[in-house]
Amino acid sequence: xxxxxKMYISYNNVHQLCQxxxxxxxxxxxxxxxxxxxxxxxPARMLRSFLKEEGKPTTRIYAIIxxxxxxxxxxxxxxxTVGVDVVRTQWIDYAQAxxxxxxxxxxIVDEVDDTRTTLHYAVSELKKDVVEQAxxxxxxxxxxxxGIFVLHDxxxxxxxGLPKDIMDSRYFAARTVEDCxxxxxxxxxxxxxxxxxxxxQGNDVFLP
Amino acid sequence: xxxxxKMYISYNNVHQLCQxxxxxxxxxxxxxxxxxxxxxxxPARMLRSFLKEEGKPTTRIYAIIxxxxxxxxxxxxxxxTVGVDVVRTQWIDYAQAxxxxxxxxxxIVDEVDDTRTTLHYAVSELKKDVVEQAxxxxxxxxxxxxGIFVLHDxxxxxxxGLPKDIMDSRYFAARTVEDCxxxxxxxxxxxxxxxxxxxxQGNDVFLP
Numbered sequence: 001x002x003x004x005x006k007m008y009i010s011y012n013n014v015h016q017l018c019q020x021x022x023x024x025x026x027x028x029x030x031x032x033x034x035x036x037x038x039x040x041x042x043p044a045r046m047l048r049s050f051l052k053e054e055g056k057p058t059t060r061i062y063a064i065i066x067x068x069x070x071x072x073x074x075x076x077x078x079x080x081t082v083g084v085d086v087v088r089t090q091w092i093d094y095a096q097a098x099x100x101x102x103x104x105x106x107x108i109v110d111e112v113d114d115t116r117t118t119l120h121y122a123v124s125e126l127k128k129d130v131v132e133q134a135x136x137x138x139x140x141x142x143x144x145x146x147g148i149f150v151l152h153d154x155x156x157x158x159x160x161g162l163p164k165d166i167m168d169s170r171y172f173a174a175r176t177v178e179d180c181x182x183x184x185x186x187x188x189x190x191x192x193x194x195x196x197x198x199x200x201q202g203n204d205v206f207l208p
Numbered sequence: 209x210x211x212x213x214k215m216y217i218s219y220n221n222v223h224q225l226c227q228x229x230x231x232x233x234x235x236x237x238x239x240x241x242x243x244x245x246x247x248x249x250x251p252a253r254m255l256r257s258f259l260k261e262e263g264k265p266t267t268r269i270y271a272i273i274x275x276x277x278x279x280x281x282x283x284x285x286x287x288x289t290v291g292v293d294v295v296r297t298q299w300i301d302y303a304q305a306x307x308x309x310x311x312x313x314x315x316i317v318d319e320v321d322d323t324r325t326t327l328h329y330a331v332s333e334l335k336k337d338v339v340e341q342a343x344x345x346x347x348x349x350x351x352x353x354x355g356i357f358v359l360h361d362x363x364x365x366x367x368x369g370l371p372k373d374i375m376d377s378r379y380f381a382a383r384t385v386e387d388c389x390x391x392x393x394x395x396x397x398x399x400x401x402x403x404x405x406x407x408x409q410g411n412d413v414f415l416p
Binding site: 010011012015016019035037038039041042044045046048049050060061062063065088089090091092093096097185186187188189191192195205 | 219243250273300393396399413
C-alpha cells in the first residue's frame with residue numbers, strides 16, 4: 001500500500017468524532033471510562049470533555065495498557081499489524097484504585113477496532129474481574145454493563161468477537177470504514193503535511 | 209478573567225511542542241514514560257512517536273492518574289484550580305506490570321506545571337517506590353533518574369518543589385509562560401472556534 005492510500009485523520013477530526021458520538025454515549029451513561037493505551041488515551045481524554053455535565057463530577061478515566069505481541073517486536077511505527085496475542089503492560093489495581101466494577105456501566109475506549117483482538121481481550125478479562133469482585137460481595141456480576149467506543153471500526157473479518165449485548169446496543173463506533181491503513185495524527189512526524197492530507201480527504205473539521 | 213484572556217493551544221501546536229522538545233529528551237534517553245492522567249495522556253502519546261528510533265522498541269507508557277481534591281469537587285470543566293491535596297485515582301501495580309524502576313531513566317509527563325503540586329507528589333511517591341524496590345534487591349535507589357516533560361511551565365510562585373537534580377538537567381518544559389489560563393484543545397467543546405483563536409494567537413502550527 002502506498003503512502004497515498006492511507007486515510008489521514010486530523011486531531012480536530014478525532015475531536016469532533018468524539019463530540020458527535022458523545023450524545024449516543026450519554027444515553028449509555030457510563031460511570032467510568034477504561035482507556036486502552038496507547039491508542040485509546042487520546043480519544044478517552046477528548047470524550048470526557050463531552051460527557052461532562054453541569055453539576056456532576058467528571059467521569060473518571062482508568063487506564064489499561066495492552067500490546068499485540070507483534071507490535072512489540074516491530075521496529076517501525078506501524079500499529080496496524082495483525083495481532084496474534086495480547087500482552088498486558090498495565091492493568092487496574094482495583095484495591096489501590098478503590099474501584100468496584102459491580103453494578104457499573106463501564107465504557108472501554110480504543111482508537112480503532114481492527115481485528116477486534118484487543119477489544120475482545122479487554123472485555124473478557126474485565127468480565128473475569130467483575131465475576132471475582134461480585135463473588136466477594138455475593139452480588140450479581142451480570143448487572144455490570146460494558147460499552148465500547150472506538151473512532152473507527154474497520155469492515156473486515158474479525159479475529160475475535162464481542163458479546164452480543166455490547167454489539168447490539170453499547171458498541172459506539174464514530175465511523176465504520178473500509179479496511180485501510182488509518183493514519184492517526186499522534187503517529188505523524190510531520191503534522192503540517194498530515195493535516196493537509198486529512199483536509200484533502202475531508203478528514204479534518206466539519207465546517208458549518 | 210474574561211474568555212479572551214485565555215491562551216488557546218491547538219492540537220497541532222501541542223504535537224509540535226512535543227516534537228521540538230523530543231530532541232532534548234532523547235539526550236536523557238528515558239527507558240519508560242509515566243503519564244500523569246488525564247492531562248498527561250495526550251502529550252505522552254504524541255511524544256512517544258518522536259522518541260521512536262529505528263530498530264529500537266517503542267518506549268512504553270505507564271499511567272498514573274492523579275487529581276487535586278478541588279478538581280474533584282468542581283462542577284465546571286476548569287482544571288486550573290489551585291490544588292490543596294492530591295488524590296491517587298490510579299497507580300502502577302509494579303508486580304502485575306512487571307516493572308522495576310531500579311536503575312531506570314523515567315520520564316514523567318504532564319500537560320502543565322502550574323502550582324507544581326501534582327508533579328511534586330508524583331516524584332516523591334515514585335521515589336518511595338524505587339526505594340522499596342531497591343531494598344528488595346539490595347540495589348542502590350539513587351541510580352534511578354527521573355525527568356519531567358510538560359508542555360507549559362507557568363511563571364508563578366510554586367506551592368511545592370522538585371529535586372534539584374531534576375530541575376538542573378532533566379526538567380523539560382516546551383514553553384515557559386506567564387501565569388494565565390491555558391485552554392488546551394481537549395477541554396474545548398467547539399474545536400473550530402478554539403483552533404481559530406489559537407491561530408490568531410500564534411499557537412497553532414509553526415509554518416515554514
